[in-house]
Amino acid sequence: MDPTSSSSSSLRWRILRQALIHRSDSQSEAEIKRVSRKSTQGFNLIPCQVLDSSPESEDSREASLCYSIPIAASPKLYLTQRVDNCSDLNDFEISNRHNIDNTGLVCQWPSEEVLAYFCMSQPDRFRGKRVIELGSGYGLAGLVIAAATEASQVVISDGNPQVVNYIKRNIESNSMAFSNNTSVKAMELHWNQHELSELTNTFDIIVASDCTFFKEFHKDLASIIKVLLKANEPSEALFFSPKRGDSLDKFLKEIENVGLHYVLTEKYDEQVWKRHETLVKGDDESWPSYDKSHCYPLLIQITNYHK
Template sequence: METGAPTTAKPSSLRWKILRQALLRKPTDEQSAIGVKRITRKTTQGFNLIPSNLVEDHPTNLTDATACYTIPIDSAPKLYLTQRVVDRAELSDFEICNQYNIDNTGLVCQWPSEEALAYFCLRNADMFRSKSVIELGAGYGLAGLVIAAVTEASEVVISDGNPQVVDYIQRNIDANSKAFGGTRVKSMMLHWNQNEKSNISSTFDLIVASDCTFFKEFHNGLAQIVKFLLEKVRPAEAIFFSPKRGDSLDKFLEKIKESNLCFSITENYDTEIWKRHNQLMNGDGSWPSYEKDHCYPLLVRIAL
């Protein structure tokens, strides 16, 4: 009799098994590791567009580490992001997810789509100059911090719906405050399904986000937040970086259309990112589980 999850197990079953292992703090066996690869394309390297290295002499605790990101343009400041590095979930993570009706992916890693968004923003700095910008679902906030450091935006608000993530964002803002020049930078707790949108008093010329369309249960709330923010300033635009991930992106764009918003999709939007994508598709070995549908972020531009 065989034990463990069969190769035909549904992703939901695999997630429950991983959750059980996380709560029991038991190491995953080989079969479980295969299961993880089937439901996530997490990578420790990504596209390597903005090189980073761990800062060993930076004060850390047992769960956190600080990475130094070197922005690949002349005279740009280095950015220091504290990130969680433990390879297991804590019970408190799931309690917070249940309490706030959120997911916990912002704490998992620095997602490659966020790196691609950050790189696109620094390569197109002119579109942000003197603009007010908000990043949705920012995770550790790399893209928002890059915008603040290199584009001369007037204001950058880096938001997430998970209070644990917002704590990391604020720590990273504080750690890099000297890199922002005259740009005002702050964190914000923003849940896409919140009813009290009137609490958002600021107006924004540009909305940016990466990998926010994965969970279909949040699509409607995300579309409504985008519409609400776009209607406050005209003209305004939202820039999303998201892989297709099966029909997940398509389902989100259906909600965008239902909200009477317009969108365009661009596959080849930057020569360097496209080059890295093709290298990975040809199997250069740096990202073994790379698949276009799950890993390569498309550029989606949304407007009224």
């Protein structure tokens, strides 16, 4: 090992330090890019433009983004979210209090864009259906479903109350983009909640992205999927998650343990696969540390019956 290079663990601590003190260290930027899995533009499936400032807030930690859904006659979507590297200690205190992770505030994760693109590409799958997004972050996929698929209801949920506040603002900002026949609402939902009588066996479709990384949440996540899906009618959960070592495999074990079934698909969309192959070859410098196991989301279709 080169003694002048830093270990991956120390570099990740530097990433955290920079996020907390809001100051960059130019000497470590190259090394941090080497270890970080973040991308400057993700899979680049839905055109996105960063606006000059947030129309709803003068908070310097926030930015407003405009997403152009790439199908005919689709409205633009406007999302307010945190700018990169603007976490503070209060964010972590809230995460600890609610026993949740803080990833929903960090950025718009690439798997969320893939989920949104996949759902947008299959409107018939969602038309007239009741849909809930779990661990939604800023809500891009849920908003795309509400704007482009004619679902009857879209619930966009997260366990972090700060994130849910952003979802509420983003729903309000895009209310004119939704069909009059589509009900859209935000919800604070913790996967270990026991009192869910109003939601039990309610949804035709559950969607989620990048929700299987933390193994301590696997059991609760598998259980709430079973609770939320309709029991006596065809229903499904569509998850997009990279393998991330053995994390996805362990989650799928929990899915089997609660009596659900799944189908794992690697190549589920030609455009996503084409973009993936470009990144694997290293032809795109926007994602220098792209790694299939950690970055490419597999499609997991979960049902209460064998497909």
